Amino acid sequence: xxxAQLVHDLTAKALEQIAPEELFLLADYDPTAAQFGATSxxxxxxxxxxxxxxxxxxxxxxFEKFIEKLAANAADSTCKKxxxxxxxxxxxxxxxxxxAIRQELIxxxxxxxxxxxxxxxxxxVLHSQRAVLAKT
Amino acid sequence: MTGFxxxxxxxxxxxxxxxxxxxxxxxIVQPFLLLxxxxxxxxxxxxxxxxxxxxxxxxFVCVMAALADALLGAFRPATKDVPQVLxxxxxxxxxxxxxxxxxxxxxxxxxxxxxxxxxxxxxxxFRPRLVVSGGMLMGLARxxxxxQAILAHELAHVQHHDRMLIAFVGMIxxxxxxxxxxxxxNEVSNVDPDSLGVGSLIGxxxxxxxxxxxxxxxxxxxxxxxxxxxxxxxxxxxxAYRSLLSSGARHKGLLGNFFHPSISDRLDAxxxxxxxxxxxxxxxxxxxxxxxxxxxxxxxxxxxFVSYHGLCGAVMAAGLLVFxxxxxxxxxxxxxxxxxxxxxxxxxxxTSRGFRYGFMLLGFTVVVVFAxxxxxxxxxxxxxxxxxxxxxISRSMK
Numbered sequence: 001x002x003x004a005q006l007v008h009d010l011t012a013k014a015l016e017q018i019a020p021e022e023l024f025l026l027a028d029y030d031p032t033a034a035q036f037g038a039t040s041x042x043x044x045x046x047x048x049x050x051x052x053x054x055x056x057x058x059x060x061x062x063f064e065k066f067i068e069k070l071a072a073n074a075a076d077s078t079c080k081k082x083x084x085x086x087x088x089x090x091x092x093x094x095x096x097x098x099x100a101i102r103q104e105l106i107x108x109x110x111x112x113x114x115x116x117x118x119x120x121x122x123x124x125v126l127h128s129q130r131a132v133l134a135k136t
Numbered sequence: 137m138t139g140f141x142x143x144x145x146x147x148x149x150x151x152x153x154x155x156x157x158x159x160x161x162x163x164i165v166q167p168f169l170l171l172x173x174x175x176x177x178x179x180x181x182x183x184x185x186x187x188x189x190x191x192x193x194x195x196f197v198c199v200m201a202a203l204a205d206a207l208l209g210a211f212r213p214a215t216k217d218v219p220q221v222l223x224x225x226x227x228x229x230x231x232x233x234x235x236x237x238x239x240x241x242x243x244x245x246x247x248x249x250x251x252x253x254x255x256x257x258x259x260x261x262f263r264p265r266l267v268v269s270g271g272m273l274m275g276l277a278r279x280x281x282x283x284q285a286i287l288a289h290e291l292a293h294v295q296h297h298d299r300m301l302i303a304f305v306g307m308i309x310x311x312x313x314x315x316x317x318x319x320x321x322n323e324v325s326n327v328d329p330d331s332l333g334v335g336s337l338i339g340x341x342x343x344x345x346x347x348x349x350x351x352x353x354x355x356x357x358x359x360x361x362x363x364x365x366x367x368x369x370x371x372x373x374x375x376a377y378r379s380l381l382s383s384g385a386r387h388k389g390l391l392g393n394f395f396h397p398s399i400s401d402r403l404d405a406x407x408x409x410x411x412x413x414x415x416x417x418x419x420x421x422x423x424x425x426x427x428x429x430x431x432x433x434x435x436x437x438x439x440x441f442v443s444y445h446g447l448c449g450a451v452m453a454a455g456l457l458v459f460x461x462x463x464x465x466x467x468x469x470x471x472x473x474x475x476x477x478x479x480x481x482x483x484x485x486x487t488s489r490g491f492r493y494g495f496m497l498l499g500f501t502v503v504v505v506f507a508x509x510x511x512x513x514x515x516x517x518x519x520x521x522x523x524x525x526x527x528x529i530s531r532s533m534k
Contacts, residue, residue, distance in 0.1 A: 021222055021277050025270045028216075028249040038213050039248050039269035040255030043356060043395040044298055044363075046289045047255030048282055048383050052275040054252060 003067060006132065010063045010125055015056060017121035022056045029056060055114060062108035062122070071136045078103050085123070086130040093123040101126075140374075141365055141410050141467045148296035148362040150466075154456055155355065156300075158426075159307065161452035162445055163190045169451070198261070200306030200313075201299075205261045208302075215246035215259075215267050226276045233284055234291065234370060241266055241294060247273050254283055256290045261302050264294050285371050285380050292366035298359045301352075308348045312341055339520035346523050347500055354418050354493075356395040364402055365410045378406055414464045418493050423460060425497040427453030432505060492530050499526030 008026065015023050040047025069079040078100040085097040093101070098119050105115040105122065126133065141147075157164045167182030218226070227242040244265050251269035258264050266287070268276065275283025293299075315337065368377050381402050397405070405412050430453055433446025503522035507515030 021225070021274060024219055024222055024247075025249045025252070025274070028270070029252075030250060033250055035213055035248065035250040037251065037253045037255060039251045039257060039267060039272070040253065042208065042212065042257060043301060044290075044293050044359070045255065045257035046286050046363075047253055047269070047272075048286065048380055049253070050282065050383050051253050052271045052278070052280060052283065054271065054274060057252070 003064075003136070006067060006129075006136070007060060007063045010129060011056065011059045013125045013128070014059050014063075014118070014121050017124070018059075018118050019055045022054055025054070025056055029060065031057065053111065053114065055110065055118060058105065058108045058110040058114075059118070059122070062105050062110070065108060066104060066126075067133070067136055070133060082126065086126060086133060091124070091127055093120075093127075098123065140368065141413055143467055144362060144365045144369060144410075144413070145292075145295055147413070147463075147467050148292075148298075148359070148366070151358075151362075152297055152300050154459060155304075158452055158456060160186075160190055160193070161430075162448040163187075165448040165451045169448070197303055197306045197310055200309050201303040202261045202306075204305045204309060205259065205299075205302045209259055212259075213248045213250065215248055218245055218247050218273065222273065222277060226273065229276060229279050230284075230287065233279075234288070238291060241291070245273075249273075254286060256286050258290055258293050258299065261299050264299050266290055266294070281371075281373075281376055282380050282383075285367060285373075285377050288367035288370040289363050291370065292363040293359070295366065296359065296362055298363070301356055301359060304352055304355060308345070308352065311344060311348070315341060315344075336517060339517050343519045343523045346527055350496065350527070353394050357397045358413075358416065358418075360396050360402070361405055361410065361412055364405065365413060368406070374406060378403060381406075414467050416460060416463065420457065420460045421494040421497050423453045423457040425501045427457065429501050429504065496526060496530040499530065 012023060012026055015026065037047060037049075039045065066079065066082065069076055070083060081097050081100040082104070085093055101122055102115050102119050105118055106112055110118065163186035167179050167186055170176065170178045170182045223243060223245070226245070227239060230238050230242045241264075246259075246265055246267050247270060248267060249270040252271040253269050254272045254275055255269040256272055257267055259267050268287070272283050272286065274280075276287060364377070364381075368374055371377060381399055427450045430446045430449030430451075434443050434450055435446075437443040437446055500523060503519055503526060504515075507518035507522065511518055
């Protein structure tokens with residue numbers, strides 16, 4: 001499984017628990033495409049420059065960065081805590097692991113409140129896919 | 137919301153009827169002129185004759201409009217069906233906010249999932265459909281106030297039949313295409329020795345496109361004011377809508393403000409309780425100018441066909457001018473609602489908008505009359521150059 005597909009699958013599984021309505025957006029998400037604002041252009045179009053707070057783009061960024069660090073065997077302390085958690089059979093993360101995941105989610109751009117809501121779901125997804133992650 | 141126009145949707149729809157009526161002045165006015173003829177019962181035959189003339193033209197314009205809409209859609213991102221579960225959730229949220237009438241259009245909504253901004257537009261001429269961005273869809277599913285306000289604006293466009301604007305574009309295309317087809321037929325068959333040369337044809341076409349573009353831009357901008365006013369009625373929250381406009385997506389590029397008023401103009405319109413819809417200076421000046429041209433054609437044209445058309449145009453313009461004078465009474469209450477109050481007429485000032493529009497329209501009128509007088513056989517060159525000069529001068533006044 002290539003990295004892009006792995007990121008996609010992890011994000012989809014996390015969204016199923018955090019924000020299932022955003023699954024519809026996942027297949028067409030492309031941060032390099034210039035579609036932002038395209039819908040409000042032209043005659044009788046209307047829009048706002050503010051955007052709705054979405055979890056999907058930040059979850060993608062989180063999983064991309066985490067897999068990169070994991071593959072590079074990075075000396076990052078938060079990454080090591082999460083990697084250590086994945087090596088165990090214990091499903092429930094320790095408070096230190098939860099905090100590490102929370103920090104990484106915030107670093108990816110997720111607002112702190114959303115990050116708090118997403119921690120347990122992200123931990124569960126990572127743990128359920130630990131075999132696949134171990135192969136990266 | 138005291139002071140706000142009350143009958144926004146009714147007036148928005150009536151405006152379309154009036155614009156369509158002006159597009160067919162002969163067919164609309166002719167039966168009524170027959171009432172004053174020695175045989176007034178010919179009025180009934182006149183109605184039938186007008187209908188026979190109008191129907192194929194309307195059908196053709198609608199076909200051109202549908203083609204124009206399809207062409208426009210080809211340059212926009214592709215849309216997707218919204219999944220049923222999400223569609224049901226969004227529909228339930230919208231019905232709760234706007235009532236049962238919104239259900240049908242909510243169910244047929246399509247999305248551009250790759251666009252995560254808040255945005256929407258309407259597509260389709262015969263069957264208008266709402267198209268929303270992926271971000272907007274999420275906002276609607278979550279009951280976001282900004283998303284609902286944007287949707288209210290687009291709902292207003294649907295309720296006001298603003299897809300007619302595409303028909304306007306279709307009519308412009310019909311005029312230009314028809315002129316080129318007629319030119320080619322004349323070239324091939326040599327039936328009309330006085331037909332235009334290629335240079336004159338291009339000049340006349342450019343002139344027509346300039347005038348029609350100005351009209352299209354003005355009509356489109358007024359439809360946006362109507363949609364804003366109606367959206368405020370639907371959401372019952374002026375401050376939230378004002379805040380949304382302040383954060384509104386700026387329309388950039390060459391066509392940036394062609395179809396939309398500027399954000400500052402739209403905010404001013406709210407602050408002035410949509411005085412811009414109560415007293416539409418542009419149309420007053422336009423009907424005055426159009427009626428003047430029609431009157432001059434009726435009195436001085438040598439060709440009886442042109443003279444008769446001028447009479448019909450003048451009568452139509454006079455009727456529409458009366459409507460414009462009475463507009464403040466029809467739309468609602470306000471200090472400028474009396475037809476002959478100070479604010480009901482354009483203010484005179486070198487840079488005021490009313491003066492600028494008046495200059496532009498009267499300038500085009502003078503150019504047409506002057507070109508016809510100086511070069512009746514081939515007025516197109518004078519019209520093209522004169523029209524461009526008038527337009528450049530009016531833009532420099534801004």
